[in-house]
Each structure stands twice: as C-alpha cells, then as structure tokens.
Amino acid sequence: xxxxxxxxxxxxxxxxxxxxxxxxxxxxxxxxxxxxxxxxxxxxxxxxxxxxxxxxxxxxxxxxxxxxxxxxxxxxxxxxxxxxxxxxxxxxxxxxxxxxxxxxxxxxxxxxxxxxxxxxxxxxxxxxxxxxxxxxxxxxxxxxxxxxxxxxxxxxxxxxxxxxxxxxxxxxxxxxxxxxxxxxxxxxxxxxxxxxxxxxxxxxxxxxxxxxxxxxxxxxxxxxxxxxxxxxxxxxxxxxxxxxxxxxxxxxxxxxxxxxxxxxxxxxxxxxxxxxxxxxxxxxxxxxxxxxxxxxxxxxxxxxxxxxxxxxxxxxxxxxxxx
Amino acid sequence: xxxxxxxxxxxxxxxxxxxxxxxxxxxxxxxxxxxxxxxxxxxxxxxxxxxxxxxxxxxxxxxxxxxxxxxxxxxxxxxxxxxxxxxxxxxxxxxxxxxxxxxxxxxxxxxxxxxxxxxxxxxxxxxxxxxxxxxxxxxxxxxxxxxxxxxxxxxxxxxxxxxxxxxxxxxxxxxxxxxxxxxxxxxxxxxxxxxxxxxxxxxxxxxxxxxxxxxxxxxxxxxxxxxxxxxxxxxxxxxxxxxxxxxxxxxxxxxxxxxxxxxxxxxxxxxxxxxxxxxxxxxxxxxxxxxxxxxxxxxxxxxxxxxxxxxxxxxxxxxxxxx
Numbered sequence: 001x002x003x004x005x006x007x008x009x010x011x012x013x014x015x016x017x018x019x020x021x022x023x024x025x026x027x028x029x030x031x032x033x034x035x036x037x038x039x040x041x042x043x044x045x046x047x048x049x050x051x052x053x054x055x056x057x058x059x060x061x062x063x064x065x066x067x068x069x070x071x072x073x074x075x076x077x078x079x080x081x082x083x084x085x086x087x088x089x090x091x092x093x094x095x096x097x098x099x100x101x102x103x104x105x106x107x108x109x110x111x112x113x114x115x116x117x118x119x120x121x122x123x124x125x126x127x128x129x130x131x132x133x134x135x136x137x138x139x140x141x142x143x144x145x146x147x148x149x150x151x152x153x154x155x156x157x158x159x160x161x162x163x164x165x166x167x168x169x170x171x172x173x174x175x176x177x178x179x180x181x182x183x184x185x186x187x188x189x190x191x192x193x194x195x196x197x198x199x200x201x202x203x204x205x206x207x208x209x210x211x212x213x214x215x216x217x218x219x220x221x222x223x224x225x226x227x228x229x230x231x232x233x234x235x236x237x238x239x240x241x242x243x244x245x246x247x248x249x250x251x252x253x254x255x256x257x258x259x260x261x262x263x264x265x266x267x268x269x270x271x272x273x274x275x276x277x278x279x280x281x282x283x284x285x286x287x288x289x290x291x292x293x294x295x296x297x298x299x300x301x302x303x304x305x306x307x308x309x310x311x312x313x314x315x316x317x318x319x320x321x322x323x
Numbered sequence: 324x325x326x327x328x329x330x331x332x333x334x335x336x337x338x339x340x341x342x343x344x345x346x347x348x349x350x351x352x353x354x355x356x357x358x359x360x361x362x363x364x365x366x367x368x369x370x371x372x373x374x375x376x377x378x379x380x381x382x383x384x385x386x387x388x389x390x391x392x393x394x395x396x397x398x399x400x401x402x403x404x405x406x407x408x409x410x411x412x413x414x415x416x417x418x419x420x421x422x423x424x425x426x427x428x429x430x431x432x433x434x435x436x437x438x439x440x441x442x443x444x445x446x447x448x449x450x451x452x453x454x455x456x457x458x459x460x461x462x463x464x465x466x467x468x469x470x471x472x473x474x475x476x477x478x479x480x481x482x483x484x485x486x487x488x489x490x491x492x493x494x495x496x497x498x499x500x501x502x503x504x505x506x507x508x509x510x511x512x513x514x515x516x517x518x519x520x521x522x523x524x525x526x527x528x529x530x531x532x533x534x535x536x537x538x539x540x541x542x543x544x545x546x547x548x549x550x551x552x553x554x555x556x557x558x559x560x561x562x563x564x565x566x567x568x569x570x571x572x573x574x575x576x577x578x579x580x581x582x583x584x585x586x587x588x589x590x591x592x593x594x595x596x597x598x599x600x601x602x603x604x605x606x607x608x609x610x611x612x613x614x615x616x617x618x619x620x621x622x623x624x625x626x627x628x629x630x631x632x633x634x635x636x637x638x639x640x641x642x643x644x645x646x
Contacts, residue, residue: 024386
C-alpha cells in the first residue's frame with residue numbers, strides 16, 4: 001500500500017536548560033539549537049521509518065533555519081513545502097524540566113517565521129499524491145496557520161484521504177484563542193485521534209466520565225481509531241472492530257531512562273499513523289508506536305529520538321513485547 | 324547640574340555561545356539569558372553611575388521580560404516607560420565569538436515585543452524633566468521604532484535638550500532599510516557623536532579621507548563633541564575649543580582581559596555622556612568612559628559589565644591614567 005503523508009506547522013530550534021528546575025529569569029546553561037517543533041518531529045519520524053512525507057513550514061533566512069531544513073532533508077523528509085523568509089527569524093522554544101514529565105516552555109512561534117505560514121504556502125501541486133494529513137494542535141497558533149491547515153485538509157479529504165489529529169495542548173499556548181476554536185472543526189474530520197492521557201478530560205462530554213466513556217462517544221461520532229498516550233504507562237487503543245464492536249487494546253510502557261520526553265508523543269504519532277497506513281494490524285502499529293515513544297525519551301533534543309524500523313525492532317526484541 | 328537622560332530601544336535577552344567559533348547551525352552550549360540590548364545597557368550604566376535615566380521599551384509577558392525589567396529597576400533605571408506585551412515574546416540575541424573582537428549574532432528584534440515599540444509608547448509626561456536623549460542606531464529597526472525615537476527627539480529638542488548618537492551598526496541588521504535612511508535625520512540633531520573606529524568610514528565624505536578629516540567636516544556641520552571608540556586601542560576625542568579651534572584628545576586603552584566585548588561601547592557612551600552632562604571636563608569624561616568600556620569587557624553578559632563611579636576610580640587609580 002503506497003501512501004504519502006503531509007504535515008504542517010512549526011519548524012523551530014529548541015534550547016534545553018541544563019539543570020532541572022532551571023529558571024528562565026536567571027542566567028544558566030542551555031544546550032541547543034536542536035531542530036524541533038512537533039509536526040517537524042512527526043515528519044522526521046515518518047521519514048526515518050522509510051515512508052513518504054512532505055512538510056510545510058516557514059523558517060527565517062538564518063543559520064537556525066538552515067540547520068532545521070538540512071536535518072529534515074538528510075532524514076528523507078520532502079522539504080519543497082518549506083519557505084525561508086528574510087523578514088522574520090526562525091521560531092524558537094526554551095525548555096526547562098521540573099521533573100521527568102513536567103516542563104516549562106518559552107515559545108516564540110506566532111511572531112517568528114512560522115507565523116508567516118499561510119494559505120498561499122500550501123501548494124496544491126505538492127499535495128497531488130498525498131492521501132493523509134497529520135494535524136498537531138500546537139500548529140493551530142494563528143488564524144493564518146489554521147487557514148493553511150484547512151486548505152490542506154480540504155484538498156486531502158476531497159481526494160478521499162484520511163486525517164490524524166494530536167491535540168498537543170500546551171499551557172503556554174492556551175492564550176491563543178484561535179487554537180481552541182479550531183479543535184471542534186478538526187475533530188469532525190479526524191480518522192485517527194492521538195491525545196495524551198492528560199488531554200482526555202478536555203474532550204470529555206460530562207464531568208467525571210471515564211476515559212472509556214469519553215472514547216466511546218468519540219467513536220460514535222465517527223472517529224475510527226483512538227490511542228491515548230500514557231508516557232511511561234504505555235498506551236491504550238480504542239476502536240470498533242469489524243463487527244462494529246467496541247475494542248480496547250493496552251500496551252505497557254517500555255522501561256527507558258528518560259532524558260528528554262519532548263518529542264516522544266510526536267514520534268509515537270508518526271509511527272502509529274505510518275504503520276496503520278502501511279496496513280499493519282492495529283496491535284502491531286500500537287506496539288511499534290509505543291517503542292518509538294520510548295526510544296524518543298532516551299535522547300536530548302525532540303528530533304534526536306526519532307528511530308528507524310530496525311531500531312524499533314531491536315528494542316522490541318529485547319523487551320517482552322514480541323511481535 | 325541636574326539632568327535626566329532618556330534612552331529608547333531594544334531590551335532583550337542574550338545567549339552567549341560557550342566556545343569560540345561555535346556555530347549556530349550545530350548543537351552546542353550557550354549561557355543565558357543575560358539582560359541586554361544596547362540602549363538598555365546604556366541606561367543601566369547611567370543609573371549605576373548614580374544619574375537619572377528613563378528607559379522606553381517593550382518586552383513580552385514572559386520570564387525573560389520580567390528578568391530584564393527587574394534588573395533595570397534594581398540598578399536604578401526608571402522603568403515607567405517599559406511596556407509588557409502578551410502578544411509577543413521578549414526579543415533575543417544569540418552571540419558567538421570568532422575571536423576577541425569579531426562576533427556573529429542572530430538577532431530576534433523587529434518581530435519580538437521590541438518591534439511593538441511605537442509613537443504611542445513615548446508618553447510626554449514621562450519626558451517632562453528629560454533634557455537629553457541618547458539614540459542607538461541599532462534601535463532604529465523599524466518605521467515604528469523610528470517614529471517613537473523622533474517623537475522623543477522632538478520633545479527633548481523643543482525644550483532645549485541635547486542628543487547623543489551611537490550608530491552601533493551591525494552587519495546582521497543592515498538589511499533593515501529604514502535604519503540607514505534615518506541616520507541622516509538623527510545626525511542633523513546630534514550634539515555628541517559616538518561612533519566606533521570601524522564605523523567612521525561610513526560617515527566619511529570622500530573615499531580615502533582620514534579619520535581627522537571626517538571628524539572636522541562633521542564638527543563644521545554642527546556636531547559639538549565626537550568620540551571615536553577604538554576598543555583595546557582607547558578612544559579619540561574631536562571637538563572645537565572655546566576659541567572655536569579644532570581639538571583632539573587621545574586616551575590609550577586600559578589593559579583588560581577581554582571576556583565579552585558586547586556592551587563595552589554602550590557603557591563607554593553612557594559614562595561619557597553622563598559625565599559631560601554632569602559638567603566634567605572633556606578629558607576627564609573621556610578617561611572615565613575609557614575605563615567604563617574596559618571594565619565592561621571583563622564580564623560575560625553585556626549589562627554585567629556596567630560599573631559604579633567608585634569601581635571606575637579604582638581601575639583608574641591602578642592604571643597610569645590618574646585624573
């Protein structure tokens with residue numbers, strides 16, 4: 001089964017605070033730039049698995065931007081949809097970890113080159129053979145970016161393509177009203193939904209309902225596959241089987257030394273979506289995606305943790321999760 | 324003699340590459356955030372000398388911005404002219420040194436909160452008792468910023484105040500056309516002109532003319548005091564004495580271990596301008612300014628090297644340059 005995935009959104013450089021609990025208002029050590037941005041990490045992971053993926057974004061005409069583009073190109077991402085602007089800088093993010101899962105960010109995205117991404121950048125010719133669009137909630141950072149995303153969504157849906165959606169909510173971005181408003185729209189078209197555990201309540205229909213209840217309602221509304229990502233606790237799949245019966249599959253997390261969890265969800269998404277499109281059984285896609293997320297946390301830099309299929313198989317063969 | 328200085332422009336955080344020749348397109352170590360921005364360092368140095376200074380700028384509503392404001396406030400700068408914006412991030416600069424004098428920058432200024440600084444931010448009431456404006460060329464980064472600067476210039480000039488101007492040219496900013504165009508305008512009103520040695524040729528009237536020739540022409544055009552800053556080689560003053568005769572004074576550089584030259588010119592400017600306004604003889608102002616620039620290079624972070632009068636006197640008493 002041949003397929004080509006499209007991803008759109010922020011391509012940025014990341015700087016990681018060296019110490020835990022390092023403050024942004026005190027001088028300290030940072031390591032960077034690392035190429036990053038959730039949809040960019042997603043695209044990189046798809047390409048590293050050997051599948052076809054095109055990425056749309058904007059960077060500044062500076063060395064940070066050049067680094068990002070070169071990296072995606074080297075890993076096999078189709079970069080024809082990336083524009084270099086001289087009027088704005090490459091976006092950036094500063095990350096500081098409080099503990100192995102909590103982190104603080106300072107994002108510079110809507111006012112960076114990323115913020116210039118617009119409807120006109122989505123070149124229909126480049127989407128000709130695309131049959132899947134992955135949407136990161138974090139990429140819906142402005143009306144302009146949402147407009148670009150809708151254009152790609154309309155083109156791909158009109159050709160019978162599918163959509164995956166990771167809400168990727170970040171408290172630092174929540175003052176961007178447009179983002180929240182566009183979620184309902186995207187959800188209507190979503191085939192594969194990939195929230196994190198702590199995002200589930202945001203999509204609940206009543207207070208106090210269980211994860212399973214929330215997922216059942218979403219499946220009834222038309223979403224075909226849902227995976228709730230639970231970090232070190234693995235992931236839970238929800239779907240309807242061939243008899244239209246509710247199915248749930250859970251995989252436990254692989255034990256990994258967590259160095260930098262940023263990007264783990266993006267790698268998980270990329271592996272699950274790619275393998276589903278490639279025709280893998282749901283359970284196998286879930287197991288590989290789980291391994292992909294686990295490997296991603298073991299390296300500093302959100303894109304550094306993207307893995308090849310062989311690397312995923314090696315990890316799985318060492319663990320109890322034999323395919 | 325009481326006076327109050329006004330400075331306007333970029334208030335940003337700086338990140339310094341740890342290694343010499345560190346590349347911006349490779350992952351490495353950075354130290355930061357340091358509060359910075361040329362006019363901000365200028366204002367901080369004026370305040371540390373114990374003189375009155377108000378600073379106008381915009382930062383983001385983020386921890387980087389808070390750090391910058393807190394620092395200026397702690398050092399005695401009047402911060403009522405600084406606005407915190409929620410719609411943009413605090414500006415930033417990444418600095419990498421090639422050797423002790425050459426450096427590469429990646430600036431994020433016009434698209435940061437700094438870029439929102441406009442005419443309306445220059446509150447006339449806050450300028451009531453100001454009688455001097457210092458203009459940094461680097462702060463003329465957009466039509467909006469130039470507009471703000473002109474408003475302050477008009478207000479201060481109309482009250483009989485004076486203007487100092489440091490072109491502060493940076494190759495990374497030279498694609499901002501507005502900046503160059505506004506230089507002629509500012510020069511017309513300049514009383515104290517503070518170029519660096521390598522900027523002199525930019526203000527020459529014919530190819531190959533000497534520094535002295537350039538300065539004589541500028542003095543004839545109405546500039547009253549010129550200091551050419553020469554880094555480790557000290558500084559040269561050009562002016563007209565009471566008999567309207569051309570005068571030149573040179574001071575040699577003080578020997579200092581250079582750790583981070585960014586900000587040295589700003590501290591030099593601040594000390595020279597403050598002491599001239601305070602009624603010091605030209606030669607003394609020059610000697611103190613020279614010491615101020617020398618002390619500034621000995622500390623990492625452009626604002627970290629600002630000195631008190633006592634610190635300057637200590638350095639001068641240790642050197643041959645007795646007042």
